[in-house]
Amino acid sequence: MQVAPGAFHFKGYLSIERQRQLADCCRELMDGDPPGYVPVVRGGGRMHVRMLCLGRHWNGKTYRYERSRTDHDQLAVPPLPAAFGDLARGVAAAAGMELDADICILNYYDRDGRMGLHRDQDETERSVAAGVPVVSISLGDTARFLFGGLRRRDPIDAVLLESGDAFVFGGAARLRYHGVSRILPATAPSELHIAGRYNLTLRRYDLA
Ligand code: SIN
Ligand code: MN
DSSP, X not given: OEEETTEEEETTOSXXXXXXXXXXXXXXXXXXXXXXXXXXXXXXXXXXXXXXXESSEEETTTTEEESBOTTTTOOBOOOOOHHHHHHHHHHHHHTTOOOOOOEEEEEEEOTTXXXXXXXXXXXXXXXXHTTOOEEEEEEESEEEEEEOOSSTTSOOEEEEEOTTOEEEEOGGGTTOXXXXXXXXXXXXXXXXXXXXXXXXXXXXXXXX
């Protein structure tokens, strides 16, 4: 369903079996080598998520993408699994858009997890200006997702993102402010054996 020009919320996009496969994959990646970590950002604050970047690393100190984790442990960034690229392409197509993703930011929110209002603007200017969408996939506990406008002071809608939902913001919505105000603990489907929430955001760094 379209929630704003260029923004779509697809409830129940993923079957429970697909969610289970993806959740297993997220768990393995997050506890893998290199593992996810809690970034410390520019101002010195710790984020309220555990993060693992695939394809390219988002550096929380410089707000730039890079090939190794120079703000943390210098380790090389794991590749983007092909299945993640396929998933992103399918969701984007459902929204009438194209996405050939080369980055995934995988975030894990525990019951106290949250993310302040921000814009996704660290991909290249060309990619952002072309409105290449960001595709977001939610697994596990429900999140209260905040979706605002192009200016920080614009009105903000609260949207519940449940396990298996997909959300897309591209085109005219590409630079809208968004964030996660809270997680609703113990709302994950029991089949997933998740306490907390995984969110994957799939992006395109630059145009081809
Ligand atoms: C993000 O904005 O990067 C994450 C959004 C979410 O967790 O739903
Ligand atoms: Mn974001």
